[in-house]
Amino acid sequence: MQRYFIDSSEIVDELILPSEIYHHAIRVMRMQEGSTFELVLRNQEIAVMQISKLTKETASAKVINWLQQTVELPVPTTIACAISKSDKAEWIVQKGTELGASKFIFFNGEFSVARWDQKKVTKKIERLSKVALNAAQQAHRSKVPTIEYYQDITAIDFSNYSHKIVAYEEAAKKGEKNNLTKLMMSLQDSRLLATKSELIAIFGPEGGISTKEVNYLGKQNFIFVGLGPRIMRAETAPLYLLSILSFTLELG
Numbered sequence: 001m002q003r004y005f006i007d008s009s010e011i012v013d014e015l016i017l018p019s020e021i022y023h024h025a026i027r028v029m030r031m032q033e034g035s036t037f038e039l040v041l042r043n044q045e046i047a048v049m050q051i052s053k054l055t056k057e058t059a060s061a062k063v064i065n066w067l068q069q070t071v072e073l074p075v076p077t078t079i080a081c082a083i084s085k086s087d088k089a090e091w092i093v094q095k096g097t098e099l100g101a102s103k104f105i106f107f108n109g110e111f112s113v114a115r116w117d118q119k120k121v122t123k124k125i126e127r128l129s130k131v132a133l134n135a136a137q138q139a140h141r142s143k144v145p146t147i148e149y150y151q152d153i154t155a156i157d158f159s160n161y162s163h164k165i166v167a168y169e170e171a172a173k174k175g176e177k178n179n180l181t182k183l184m185m186s187l188q189d190s191r192l193l194a195t196k197s198e199l200i201a202i203f204g205p206e207g208g209i210s211t212k213e214v215n216y217l218g219k220q221n222f223i224f225v226g227l228g229p230r231i232m233r234a235e236t237a238p239l240y241l242l243s244i245l246s247f248t249l250e251l252g
Contacts, residue, residue: 082109111207
């Protein structure tokens with residue numbers, strides 16, 4: 001069933017479909033009176049809606065049922081990526097949303113070859129937010145991830161995160177294998193104890209993370225983890241981590 005998101009916390013009687021939902025539901029999906037779809041409210045409640053009135057320009061829908069679903073990762077996870085050479089931001093946001101990330105942060109790494117045009121940052125974030133919305137609808141998420149951008153890593157606020165890691169290539173080269181396992185065990189314990197946890201994971205660009213950035217993140221109490229013996233592309237590593245999180249916390 002098609003899923004949409006709406007920026008409202010309640011539905012009273014009938015809902016007049018916003019223009020974007022109307023266009024997709026009626027023009028693209030060819031829905032008619034009696035057709036049903038799912039609608040996610042701002043508070044993440046999910047309603048099954050049925051189109052009750054339809055004209056050439058507007059449509060109304062009414063609630064026929066409320067769903068109880070648990071589809072979000074048990075631990076909210078932020079993926080923070082340095083901007084890479086080929087700028088795979090859209091790919092990371094799309095696939096990362098499908099895999100459960102709650103927020104994406106992009107920043108200029110010291111070794112980042114590419115840079116976002118400062119005059120176009122707002123439009124870039126708007127575009128990525130649209131990608132996240134579409135991916136969240138496709139994946140039947142109950143939350144649309146947010147997108148943020150910072151000039152450098154020191155501008156990011158890490159204070160609200162209970163778990164902080166850096167995917168560090170040098171750690172993997174040295175055979176580091178334990179820190180990621182310890183993290184997963186800690187997150188499992190937090191879940192069982194109903195302790196509020198939130199994770200942020202930092203990923204560098206193709207050139208890796210600089211010594212200066214390593215020292216800074218170390219002072220911010222980040223744990224440096226290896227992601228296995230193989231070297232992954234900048235856009236692959238975040239998806240690898242999210243897959244491990246899903247397996248450990250949702251399927252394990």
